[in-house]
Amino acid sequence: MFEDLRDLYQEVIFDHNRNPRNFRVIADADRKVEGFNPLCGDRLTLYLKMDGDRIVDASFQGSGCAISTASVSLMTEIIKDKTEAEAEALFKTFHEMTTGKSEDIQLEAVGKLAVLAGVREYPARVKCATLAWHTLDAALKNQQQPVSTE
Amino acid sequence: MALTSFPVELIRADFPILAEKIRNKPLVYLDNAASCQKPNAVIDSISHVYRHEYANIHRGVHTLSVRATDKFEAAREKVRGFINAASSKEIIFVRGATEAINLIAQTYGKANIKAGDEIVITAMEHHSNIVPWQMLCEQTGAVLKVASMNIQGELLYNEFASLLNNKTRLVAVAHMSNALGTINPVELIIAAAHAHNIPVMLDGAQAIPHLAVDVQALDCDFYVFSGHKLYGPSGIGVMYGKQALLEAMPPYQGGGDMIKTVSFEKSTYAGLPHKFEAGTPSIADVIGLGAAIDYLNEIGMANIAAYEAELLDYATQQAKQIKGLRIIGEAGDKGAILSFVLDRIHPHDIGTMLDSLGIAIRAGHHCAMPVMEFYGVPATARASFAMYNTRQEIDVLMNGIESLIDVFELS
Known part of the structure; x- marks a missing residue:
């Protein structure tokens, strides 16, 4: 019935929405930033544990739509053991992939995150997918104030 | 006025946009509380x-x-x-x-x-x-x-x-x-x-x-x-x-x-x-x-009010049959608005999924953040009816909601 939406709501997204990964608090987190889209009501708190410039643990808490929940869940998986520079590069690629600004994104470079590429056809939902990543960007820059993508 | 005697099909014919196809489906426009469509006369x-x-x-x-x-x-x-x-x-x-x-x-x-x-x-x-x-x-x-x-x-x-x-x-x-x-x-x-x-x-x-x-x-x-x-x-x-x-x-x-x-x-x-x-x-x-x-x-405002009251009653009855659906707002005296949430499915996902079926509803806080706060929800989905909506459209909506619940739970 929802054939048209297969590109947006892929099985991986339903899976991460039902069972979000790293859905917990890191009590001794080095970075903690809130992402909040008041118009949608999507809200998350991102926790990072650092070792030098390497992310050794990442987790989140919060609630939101399937796209934002899957996006942050996938993100916490993929950024683990990445350096800050590697995570920033992923953010940049992810941003280009979801906003459709670059035609020839190397989807292999983003791995599982490619399931979120479909969001580019739904301009109203791009902010759902990117909230996690803008929150990460703020955390990496050591900013404290809440992040919004609205 | 009984539902059958309200000239809804004649009224629909006066609203050219209602003939639009959205994502290859007939438009079911249920976002009237945000803005209504316009008749040829206007x-x-x-x-x-x-x-x-x-x-x-x-x-x-x-x-x-x-x-x-x-x-x-x-x-x-x-x-x-x-x-x-x-x-x-x-x-x-x-x-x-x-x-x-x-x-x-x-x-x-x-x-x-x-x-x-x-x-x-x-x-x-x-x-x-x-x-x-x-x-x-x-x-x-x-x-x-x-x-x-x-x-x-x-x-x-x-x-x-x-x-x-x-x-x-x-x-x-x-x-x-x-x-x-x-x-x-x-x-x-x-x-x-x-x-x-x-x-x-x-x-x-x-x-x-x-x-x-x-x-x-x-x-x-x-x-x-x-x-x-x-x-x-x-x-x-x-x-x-x-x-x-x-x-x-x-x-x-x-x-x-x-x-x-x-x-x-x-x-x-x-x-x-x-x-x-x-x-x-x-x-x-x-x-x-x-x-x-x-x-x-x-058309007559009294006739419109009576018709819409029957539409709302029908929609409310149908919505109550859906497991996991909670109606937000059940006042005794109520106009043609059905605000609701679904267990574990965010209103924006509901909105996008229904849109793919040609159904336009509102998902969000409806410029009433204190109301959302009161009910402890970040947002609701809202179907709002107008005099040109029909029972059949409500059926399309309810089928859509049931189907998207299935997709979220089974896939």
């Missing part, structure tokens, strides 16, 4: 103005200007009749309900409300009936008081009445809630406020397309609404105020059309309604709003 009247009757109003002696002015003022008279105001001088054209409330806050409010005075609203107001009062309170030192509601979304009338005292200067209440559908007991509210000599403003943005409104019978002091929710053009709305109040109020914006004389020493202001209508108004849209009112009068 579209054609605007086109006719620009083709045959357009010039600036209240200015030229030339024929076109006279023609445009006559049409413009005829529309004002149509609005007067539609809400049964005593005089067309009491009908002020503004951009919409939001501007009307801001106008009242910044003219009536500034002139009459001082530090320590109180303004009473309810817990179910749209942001546009909260923020202008907060701004006025910041400017004057007045205090905003909020009457609570119960979990059904009904105003706690006794609590409301207990908030009224000799410091209260204004009561500003939604006639009908946009997020919940609740129709407030405005007759009681007005009587209680008037017993303390407190004027009452009704925010009629939601009520006006669903109910017959008689401002004299209600005895409200101000009534505001937007044209675009009344099947009319966007960018035009109405502020009704009792003549004595309007005459005592300072003007809102300064400019052309609102003056009697201007010199560099002092200007004098025009009489009603022009005092509040500075600058060239949205001429064609005012005339289009008049056409919308003619169209509605032909």
Whole structure:
């Protein structure tokens, strides 16, 4: 019935929405930033544990739509053991992939995150997918104030 | 009027956009509380103005200007009749309900409300009936008081009445809630406020397309609404105020059309309604709003209300069959709005999924964040009905909701 939406709501997204990964608090987190889209009501708190410039643990808490929940869940998986520079590069690629600004994104470079590429056809939902990543960007820059993508 | 005798198919044929295909499916438009679609009568009247009757109003002696002015003022008279105001001088054209409330806050409010005075609203107001009062309170030192509601979304009338005292200067209440559908007991509210000599403003943005409104019978002091929710053009709305109040109020914006004389020493202001209508108004849209009112009068607001009540009953019954669906707003007196949430499925996912089936609903906080807070939800999905919706469309909606629940649970 929802054939048209297969590109947006892929099985991986339903899976991460039902069972979000790293859905917990890191009590001794080095970075903690809130992402909040008041118009949608999507809200998350991102926790990072650092070792030098390497992310050794990442987790989140919060609630939101399937796209934002899957996006942050996938993100916490993929950024683990990445350096800050590697995570920033992923953010940049992810941003280009979801906003459709670059035609020839190397989807292999983003791995599982490619399931979120479909969001580019739904301009109203791009902010759902990117909230996690803008929150990460703020955390990496050591900013404290809440992040919004609205 | 029985459901079958309401000429819904004839009405649908008057709304060209209802024939649109959305994502290759017939459009099922259920976002009427945000804005209604327009009948040919309105579209054609605007086109006719620009083709045959357009010039600036209240200015030229030339024929076109006279023609445009006559049409413009005829529309004002149509609005007067539609809400049964005593005089067309009491009908002020503004951009919409939001501007009307801001106008009242910044003219009536500034002139009459001082530090320590109180303004009473309810817990179910749209942001546009909260923020202008907060701004006025910041400017004057007045205090905003909020009457609570119960979990059904009904105003706690006794609590409301207990908030009224000799410091209260204004009561500003939604006639009908946009997020919940609740129709407030405005007759009681007005009587209680008037017993303390407190004027009452009704925010009629939601009520006006669903109910017959008689401002004299209600005895409200101000009534505001937007044209675009009344099947009319966007960018035009109405502020009704009792003549004595309007005459005592300072003007809102300064400019052309609102003056009697201007010199560099002092200007004098025009009489009603022009005092509040500075600058060239949205001429064609005012005339289009008049056409919308003619169209509605032909169908009859009582017939529309009866038909929509049956639609809402049907939708509510069907919604209650769906496991995991919770209706937000179950007031005893309710207009054609069905706000709901689903277990573990965010309203924005509901909105996107239904859109892929051609169904337009609203997902979000409906400019009523305090209402969302009250119910402990970040947002709701809202299906809002108009006179051109059908039982079949409600079936399409309910099937869509059941299917998306399946997709979320099974895939």
